[in-house]
Amino acid sequence: MNFDEILEKLGEFGRYQKIVYFLAVCLPSVSGGAFMVISVFLLGVPDHRCALPALENDTYEIQNEAHRSLVEIYIPNTDPDDETLLYDRCNYFVYTNDTVTNFTKDSKQKTKCSEWVYSDDIHGKTFATKMNIVCEDRFRISLAKSMFFVGVLFGAFGFGNLSDAIGRKKTLCSAAILMMVSSIGLSWASSYVAYVLIRFCMGASYGGTSCGFIIGMEMVGPRKRVYAGIVTNYFFAFGFILLGGIAYVLRDWFWIELCLSIPTVFYLSYWWIIPESPRWLLRRGRQEEAEMILRRAAEVNKVLLPEKLFDEEAQNTPSTVRIWSLFSSKALLTRTLILFFNWMVVSMTYYGLSLNTGNLAGDFYLNFFLTAVMDFPAYTMCLMLMDRWGRKKCHCSAMILGGIACLSTILTTTFGGKDLQWLTTTLAMIGKLGSAAAFAVIYVFSAELYPTVVRNAGMGASSCCARIGGILAPYVADSGVLIGGQFGKAVPLVIIGAASVVAGLMSLKLPETLNTRMPDTIADGIAFGTTEYNKMADVTLSVEPPSKENITSKL
Template identity: 70%
Template sequence: MNFDDILIKLGEFGKYQKLLYFLAVCLPGISCGVYMVISVFLLGVPDHRCALPLIQNDTYAIQSETHRSLIDLYIPNTDPDDDKLEYDRCSYYVYENTSFISPNASRHKEKCSQWVYSEDVFKSTFAKEINLVCDDRYKTSLAKSLFFLGVLLGALGLGILSDAIGRKKTLCLSVIAMMASTIGLAWAPSYPVFVLIRICVGAATSGVFMTGFVIGMELVGPGKRLFAGVVNEIFFAVGLVLLAGVAFALRDWFWIELSLSIPTVVFISFWCILPESPRWLLSKGRIDEAEEILRKAAKVNNVTLPDKLFDDDVMKKPETAALWNLFTSRVLLFRTLIIFFNWMVVSMTYYGLSLNTGNLGGDFYVNFLISGVVEFPAYALCLILLDRWGRKKCHCTSMLLGGIACLCTIFTISFGGKEFQWLTTTLAMIGKLGSAAAFAVIYVFSAELYPTVVRNAGMGASSCCARIGGILAPYVADSGVLIGGQFGQAVPLVIFGGASVLAGLLSLKLPETLDESLPESIDDGIAFGTPEYRKKSLLSLTVEAPCPDIGMTKL
């Protein structure tokens, strides 16, 4: 028997697999969801203005009428078109004649070096502590982007390590790195150290999520992989909801980071609990160890396996091809570029909308909570519709729904103002729902489009494109803050919406994969979707979902 035949006899998603899936995928998925977007709270920049000169106990909040009059004298008014800001953030007035100070006195603007901050949303953030404002405001976007660079490095480096030394060892090393870096981040003394640790957090988080995901999925039978692949996204969303609650309760970046990092210590127990992946053991010729794990699983699942599990050719190496083979024909080149673009846009939009919460107006924490909650119906719809509508319809609909919703915010922002702020937020959340659903669909869709001989390479390259989207997301999300005003609030949403609509329309050029025999060779990939290929596949149709690998997740 081959490995999938064994899993069918074992029980495609029996008690043993469910336990491993919960421990290796679901629980770490919650923490990974937290760390991927926690920068919203760590690097949040509260409303601020220059500190009043020669005033020791100045605060952002108005203390008295005398305090208000001093602010009016020293702090310039902001652009009247920007109803979100009450004071100039970076300048204050310097008077020529200090013996007589009045609004009519001769004065000029200067940049300040000290600020006071509002505590309405955050009591403390890292950005506030080291004054990442005005000329240094770009550093918040840079720090967020470098985190995603860490995710990219972790996906590449730890993916290779996982294939070399095993899933279990790689997972445990990633857990230790994640635990140490996330806890250590709370004591980061400076911006360079903070950024360096965040890069490590990104790499470790990528390793934990993807390696755990592989361990869980490699023990799930072919008929249950689609279900298990979407369900893991639900626990990622649980992390977002948990983060919203903890951040609302604490409102201090140090305690938010520490309280959500310390529980990861429990993941160290994985070394004692989790087995090595039997698939990986087989690939290394360690057949006895693989069989021991499978028979233990059979005992837990209360099933009996045959005395001889593996065929003599179980170690036969499958045919392989290189990534460049995807660019050797016009058809594959066109499809591959569309897939790459969709991965990049989906990632940019998903993380960009998560990071753009503070620019929407209204209650910051409610907006962030809703942005996490809307993912649950998105994934439920994917589970219901993927095998009914097909991959192409689901993906295109998700992209167009989210993209058009984001584009429509330009009208509610431009013509509605504060009165229609609730509608702007609603449209942005529909955009988040669409991007979350598209993220769940795209890896199934693209994995089924790539020929078997180059599927892993294709998915790895697609994952790299997604990381590029993640690196761009903070800059797009923060562009609205830098521009300011109503136009600034609309810019990120318009960019996300326009890119999503374009990607969704391009995906219509891809063939449907539902109920199609998966392409095996490069020639199959070229012919896939044609009447001739369908005729051929009807003769030997085998509907089997591909086994997701490390490149087929949000991380």
């Protein structure tokens, strides 16, 4: 029997697999979801202004009439970069006279300040306010946010190669140790450089937890892999909600980070409770260990396995070809470039909208909660419609719906102003729903489009493009802050919307994969989607098992 036939005997998603799936896939997804966008709170920049000179107990909030008078004297009442703000954020007046009781326009000049006071209406204390990362240093916030995604990129490649060499379990435990140390250590970051380096390590550790996804998915039977691949996204979204609830209660970046990082200590127990991947053991020639794990799983699932489990077919590793084979013909080149672009855009859109919460009107925490909740109906619709409408229609519809919704915000901000701020927020939420749905579909769609001999390489390259989109997401989300004003609030949404619509329209060039045999060879890939291929192909719904590059779509 080959390995998939063994899984059919074992139960494609039995009790044992569900336990492993929950521990190795779902729980790390909760941590990953929280850590992925925690910078919304750690690097949040509240309303601020220059601190009043020679006033030790200055606060952003007006204390009394005397305090109000000093603020009016020293702080310009308009910001040159954003007319909607109450104060100039980066300058204050310096007077040439000895006193300010008889000041004139000629006796004062604007000067850049080096100390600030911050509003605590939304955030209590953040790392950005601790380090005063404002004004001319504001670009450093986008850089710090993007470094997490850079870490994910390096971690996925590094830990992915390590998992093939030493095993999935050892690699997962190594990534878990790095996640625990880096996430707890971030709470004590004493400088900007330390913060950026630690966030890079956190990203790398999350990239490494993809080995848990591989362990969980390699034990799932062919007919359950699409379902299992999407269900993990619910736990990722739950991480968003958990983060929002903790941030709402604590309002202090140190305690928010520490509260979310302490549970990662539990992942150390995986050394004793998570099994090694039987597929990996089998490919390494360690049949006895693989058989021991499978028979233990059979006991938990209460099924009987035949005495002889493995034959030569079970130990054979499918032959592969190099990734540049995807560029060997016009059909494959076009299809591959469209998939790469869609992966990049859907990742940029998903994380860009999540990081853009602070630019939306209304209650900050409610907006963040709604952004997270949008994932649940998105994934549910995917589960309900993918096998009815097909992958192509679902992905294209989600991208275009979300894109048009985001593009429409230019109208509500330009012509509606404050009266239509609620509609701008609603449209942004529709955009998030569309991006979440597209993210869930593109993973399955891509895996079914790439030929078997190059599927792993194709999925790895696609995932790399997604991480590039994640790196760009903070810059897109913060572009509105740099522009300022009501129009600035719409800029990130317009960029995201335009890219989504273009990617959605490009996906119309891709062939449908529903109820069609997946291509095995490069020749199959070239002919896939043509009338000749459909005539000769046997209808099947099989899905290839994931490998080191075939990782969770949330990377």
